[in-house]
Amino acid sequence: MAVKSQEERPISSEEDILTVRNSVKRVTALLNFSLVNQTKIISAASELARNTLEHGKGGRSIIQLINDPDRVGIRIIFEDKGPGIADISQALEDGFTSGRGMGLGLGGAKRLMDDFQIESKENEGTTVTVTKWLEKN
Amino acid sequence: MPKETAVPLHAIISDSRDDILKEWIKAQLDDTSRSQAVPDASIKASSTEFFKLFERAISNGNISDIDRSEWEEVRHMLSDLSASRATQGSTPSETARFIFSMKQPLFARLTKDKSGPDAGAAVWELSLLLDKLGLYTTETFQKTRESIIKRQQKEMMEMSTPVIKVWDGLLAVPLIGTLDSARTQIVMETLLQKIIDTGSKLAILDITGVPTVDTQTAQHLMKTVSATRLMGAECIISGIRPQIAQTIVHLGIDINDIVTKASMADAIKEALARGGWTFEKQAENN
Numbered sequence: 001m002a003v004k005s006q007e008e009r010p011i012s013s014e015e016d017i018l019t020v021r022n023s024v025k026r027v028t029a030l031l032n033f034s035l036v037n038q039t040k041i042i043s044a045a046s047e048l049a050r051n052t053l054e055h056g057k058g059g060r061s062i063i064q065l066i067n068d069p070d071r072v073g074i075r076i077i078f079e080d081k082g083p084g085i086a087d088i089s090q091a092l093e094d095g096f097t098s099g100r101g102m103g104l105g106l107g108g109a110k111r112l113m114d115d116f117q118i119e120s121k122e123n124e125g126t127t128v129t130v131t132k133w134l135e136k137n
Numbered sequence: 138m139p140k141e142t143a144v145p146l147h148a149i150i151s152d153s154r155d156d157i158l159k160e161w162i163k164a165q166l167d168d169t170s171r172s173q174a175v176p177d178a179s180i181k182a183s184s185t186e187f188f189k190l191f192e193r194a195i196s197n198g199n200i201s202d203i204d205r206s207e208w209e210e211v212r213h214m215l216s217d218l219s220a221s222r223a224t225q226g227s228t229p230s231e232t233a234r235f236i237f238s239m240k241q242p243l244f245a246r247l248t249k250d251k252s253g254p255d256a257g258a259a260v261w262e263l264s265l266l267l268d269k270l271g272l273y274t275t276e277t278f279q280k281t282r283e284s285i286i287k288r289q290q291k292e293m294m295e296m297s298t299p300v301i302k303v304w305d306g307l308l309a310v311p312l313i314g315t316l317d318s319a320r321t322q323i324v325m326e327t328l329l330q331k332i333i334d335t336g337s338k339l340a341i342l343d344i345t346g347v348p349t350v351d352t353q354t355a356q357h358l359m360k361t362v363s364a365t366r367l368m369g370a371e372c373i374i375s376g377i378r379p380q381i382a383q384t385i386v387h388l389g390i391d392i393n394d395i396v397t398k399a400s401m402a403d404a405i406k407e408a409l410a411r412g413g414w415t416f417e418k419q420a421e422n423n
Contacts, residue, residue: 014317015287015290018290018315019283019287021349035379035380036379036380036383036384038380039349039380039381039383039384040380040383040384040387042348042349043349043350043351043384043388046349046351046353047351047352047388050351050353094389101352101353101356102352102355102356102390104352104388104389104390105351105352105388107389108352108387108388108389108390111387111388111389112384112387112388
């Protein structure tokens with residue numbers, strides 16, 4: 001797998017979530033994802049960016065255009081240096097929230113994307129990496 | 138290394154300062170691709186000022202690291218310049234050419250006055266320096282543009298959301314743009330007030346113009362629906378596009394107790410039927 005291009009967006013305010021969403025939208029449109037998949041990816045990015053902002057106290061996102069011999073894809077990495085997640089499997093459960101949200105963001109983002117990875121250390125931060133592939137035909 | 142070549146570089150520049158400046162300004166004014174966003178007088182003024190600061194910074198001997206304090210004035214002036222040009226409507230390349238057009242007159246002096254093996258090295262170093270300054274200019278330009286975009290996004294979010302009376306007892310709210318908490322608050326307040334004012338029993342929230350529905354947006358919608366219920370009115374959410382429907386399902390958002398319709402027309406039809414209205418198409422006369 002090779003990274004063809006990437007861009008970095010800071011996440012430190014509500015407006016930055018919009019910017020991330022717009023960048024993701026541009027990349028998914030560029031890759032010619034179907035409208036449904038574009039919407040899924042944008043929504044997942046929106047959830048994760050909001051987590052970075054609200055739970056991670058801000059951080060950054062890296063939006064990558066990646067390719068394999070037989071497929072292309074988008075990978076988005078969300079990084080924060082926030083308090084971290086003590087119990088990841090609990091955080092992934094639907095309905096669990098440490099804030100005021102619905103508690104569906106993390107699990108929802110996982111369902112919306114093809115690949116989902118989360119790494120977190122308490123008091124050090126959290127990194128979430130999500131990928132969606134598009135088969136070449 | 139930089140110090141060895143920087144001293145003669147400075148000497149060369151101060152020797153023919155006026156000529157270089159004149160040529161540089163002329164190059165900028167003669168540039169055919171120049172838009173008319175920046176007036177001639179301001180080009181002259183900013184070039185003269187920049188050159189003065191540039192010369193002072195170079196005289197300190199460091200021409201490789203523009204992050205250092207001796208370049209602070211130059212950086213400051215460049216940020217101001219590109220920021221003001223960004224708002225005036227110059228193009229990014231035009232703004233970058235402000236720096237890049239300096240290369241020609243400067244390099245001409247370097248190679249003329251100083252032949253020998255060192256000339257190439259000096260040109261290279263100066264070129265690197267000017268590239269850095271040029272990039273710095275474009276970056277600031279970009280930042281200013283981004284802040285303009287951010288401000289506009291904010292303004293768009295703050296655009297008032299109208300609550301329309303569609304029929305007796307029926308209100309409609311076409312939501313357009315991102316639904317954040319501040320916006321939801323405005324929508325909710327106007328809607329609830331209008332429900333009292335008109336004595337409406339039904340409200341249609343149309344989300345055709347909402348680009349992304351994530352859990353936060355859904356939560357905001359549900360809050361609005363709940364508040365409307367507390368007022369004794371009902372809500373129908375319309376304008377749910379296929380891709381939004383699938384996303385909501387994947388996210389796992391439970392909207393079972395909310396009436397939803399694909400289009401505003403369906404919602405109006407449903408609402409009027411509930412109100413006991415029936416419609417029939419009049420037979421045509423011929």
